[in-house]
Amino acid sequence: MAPIxxxxxxxxxxxxxxxxxxxxxxxxxxxxxxxxxxNNQRLKGTARDIFSIFKKAKQEAIRRNTNVVxxxxxxxxxxxxxxxxxxxFVDDGKGTGTAENSILDGDEEILTxxxxxxxxxxxxxxxxxxxxxxxxxxxxxxTKLGDVRxxxxxxxxxxxxxxxGNVKMDISKDDSW
Numbered sequence: 001m002a003p004i005x006x007x008x009x010x011x012x013x014x015x016x017x018x019x020x021x022x023x024x025x026x027x028x029x030x031x032x033x034x035x036x037x038x039n040n041q042r043l044k045g046t047a048r049d050i051f052s053i054f055k056k057a058k059q060e061a062i063r064r065n066t067n068v069v070x071x072x073x074x075x076x077x078x079x080x081x082x083x084x085x086x087x088x089f090v091d092d093g094k095g096t097g098t099a100e101n102s103i104l105d106g107d108e109e110i111l112t113x114x115x116x117x118x119x120x121x122x123x124x125x126x127x128x129x130x131x132x133x134x135x136x137x138x139x140x141x142x143t144k145l146g147d148v149r150x151x152x153x154x155x156x157x158x159x160x161x162x163x164x165g166n167v168k169m170d171i172s173k174d175d176s177w
Contacts, residue, residue: 084122
């Protein structure tokens with residue numbers, strides 16, 4: 001027969017239930033803020049991607065000595081996101097295309113074609129045309145000035161293009177710049 005061990009150290013059932021309850025309460029209150037943080041990071045990352053795309057398009061236009069076009073397709077806001085897109089292509093008239101017309105035609109090379117991720121909407125662009133476009137010429141100067149606006153349920157980002165080809169990114173909580 002095994003000896004009875006006294007003073008055995010262990011957790012009681014009540015102590016385990018209290019710990020589980022504390023963890024459940026922490027998750028209940030922490031999960032919404034974690035979700036909000038993830039959505040804000042996704043929006044910020046997308047805004048930075050577009051910021052970088054403007055800079056890359058400028059560099060490509062100089063390197064290739066031809067126009068590189070950024071074509072923006074905004075859409076109405078949706079809390080679920082995935083609204084709006086942008087396309088970047090070399091407007092060199094390759095194949096049967098027409099050079100420097102800001103229209104993807106012929107065999108012109110597509111550099112990037114991106115749709116918005118979940119919880120991010122590309123809601124507006126002040127560039128003119130349909131679709132809304134701007135291009136960088138072979139000297140790295142933009143053909144049109146304007147901005148692109150992204151948002152989720154909490155924040156807004158605006159990426160602006162200046163006459164000198166500089167790109168600027170702003171953030172707002174209510175679309176008041």
